[in-house]
Amino acid sequence: MLAATVVVLFACASPPLGRADLLDFLQLGTTRRTDVQLRLGEPNASFEGERILAYRLGRDDGGYMLVKGGAGWSRVRFNLMLAFDELGVLQRYTLVEIETR
Amino acid sequence: MRAAAPRLRVLASALLAAASLGACVVAPIPRPRGTLEGMRGNVSDTMPAFVVEGRTTRAEVLLALGEPDRRADGDRWFAYDSGRRLEGVNWVALVGGAPVSSPGFVLGVRETVEWRELRLRFDEAGVLVQAELVTRRQEGFRFGDAPSAPEPERPARPGSAQAALEEARRSFVAVDPGDRLREAFIAGACRTDGAWRDAVVYVSDLAVSCRVPGQPPWRIEAADIAAVEWRPAEDAPDMPAVRLRRRDGTKADVAFRPLDAADADSAYRRAALFLESVRLLVAGLVAR
Numbered sequence: 148m149l150a151a152t153v154v155v156l157f158a159c160a161s162p163p164l165g166r167a168d169l170l171d172f173l174q175l176g177t178t179r180r181t182d183v184q185l186r187l188g189e190p191n192a193s194f195e196g197e198r199i200l201a202y203r204l205g206r207d208d209g210g211y212m213l214v215k216g217g218a219g220w221s222r223v224r225f226n227l228m229l230a231f232d233e234l235g236v237l238q239r240y241t242l243v244e245i246e247t248r
Numbered sequence: 249m250r251a252a253a254p255r256l257r258v259l260a261s262a263l264l265a266a267a268s269l270g271a272c273v274v275a276p277i278p279r280p281r282g283t284l285e286g287m288r289g290n291v292s293d294t295m296p297a298f299v300v301e302g303r304t305t306r307a308e309v310l311l312a313l314g315e316p317d318r319r320a321d322g323d324r325w326f327a328y329d330s331g332r333r334l335e336g337v338n339w340v341a342l343v344g345g346a347p348v349s350s351p352g353f354v355l356g357v358r359e360t361v362e363w364r365e366l367r368l369r370f371d372e373a374g375v376l377v378q379a380e381l382v383t384r385r386q387e388g389f390r391f392g393d394a395p396s397a398p399e400p401e402r403p404a405r406p407g408s409a410q411a412a413l414e415e416a417r418r419s420f421v422a423v424d425p426g427d428r429l430r431e432a433f434i435a436g437a438c439r440t441d442g443a444w445r446d447a448v449v450y451v452s453d454l455a456v457s458c459r460v461p462g463q464p465p466w467r468i469e470a471a472d473i474a475a476v477e478w479r480p481a482e483d484a485p486d487m488p489a490v491r492l493r494r495r496d497g498t499k500a501d502v503a504f505r506p507l508d509a510a511d512a513d514s515a516y517r518r519a520a521l522f523l524e525s526v527r528l529l530v531a532g533l534v535a536r
Binding site: 191192194195198199201219220221226228230239240241243244245246 | 283285286287288289290306307310311312313314315323374
């Protein structure tokens with residue numbers, strides 16, 4: 148009975164999906180747009196001829212996670228905004244807090 | 249008061265008994281306050297300090313606010329939308345003493361929601377040329393639990409009524425150098441000399457003005473408006489109208505007509521928004 152209860156409890160407690168190191172590779176003046184797209188996939192949106200890319204992120208106890216697709220901002224906690232120069236090198240990025248309950 | 253308390257206790261007991269016996273009882277359940285599900289929360293109720301017309305760039309906006317909710321016109325137009333529930337109550341059916349969780353048992357919702365819309369227009373170089381923060385408060389009751397959102401303003405297709413409105417906004421010329429446009433309303437008809445004429449009605453932070461093509465514009469300063477009220481037009485019963493009463497006793501009427509066949513109820517929405525805009529102006533609530 149006890150074992151069954153423990154199994155049920157573990158089954159209900161899903162592990163965190165987030166990764167604390169998801170954004171550690173971002174280095175200003177070094178990281179290239181292609182590096183970003185290889186690591187994070189296609190952005191949610193791009194602007195100014197792909198000089199600015201936008202990714203949507205959620206966060207849990209484990210860290211950040213990508214939130215792909217979908218309309219609206221459900222499950223999205225941050226907008227990662229990345230600005231590149233004309234050579235495609237990262238010049239600036241911000242983590243915009245979308246959800247401010 | 250003492251006599252009422254036992255009666256309330258009896259009523260409460262009866263409701264509980266009815267619910268616990270399987271009967272259906274309707275009860276109010278508070279709705280959570282804060283940002284509405286699926287909407288962003290980072291549109292403040294004041295214009296962000298970094299937003300300066302003629303200086304702020306599109307890139308700065310994107311890095312500060314994130315991706316916009318709506319974009320158009322080759323990214324020369326952005327809109328950021330937010331909705332916050334200030335207060336709300338679900339009227340739900342209770343069966344057997346417990347709320348039924350199925351949304352179908354939310355019979356109705358009474359709530360107050362504040363909608364914020366930050367509209368930004370950029371020039372070809374990506375520099376901000378116009379920033380506008382529109383805040384609307386929506387109060388009321390609706391049946392069911394379907395979300396209710398105001399119809400967002402979208403960039404116009406050429407030749408449409410919306411395009412005409414945007415052109416009217418762009419062509420707004422301040423009579424007073426301090427005038428700052430708050431709202432423009434297309435196809436309002438202003439009664440200037442006994443006849444209704446198609447017009448554009450502007451509400452700035454100083455005055456209400458009406459421009460009729462080929463006619464000199466009329467303008468009423470906020471300080472000169474004694475009252476604003478609904479005014480059914482006898483000679484145009486299908487057009488909701490608003491009457492402005494000046495302090496000197498004279499009046500000016502503004503009527504709204506549907507812009508086209510698919511726009512039957514928008515005249516009422518525009519008239520209500522115009523009425524509310526003028527009331528805010530008169531109450532001195534329009535931020536300068």
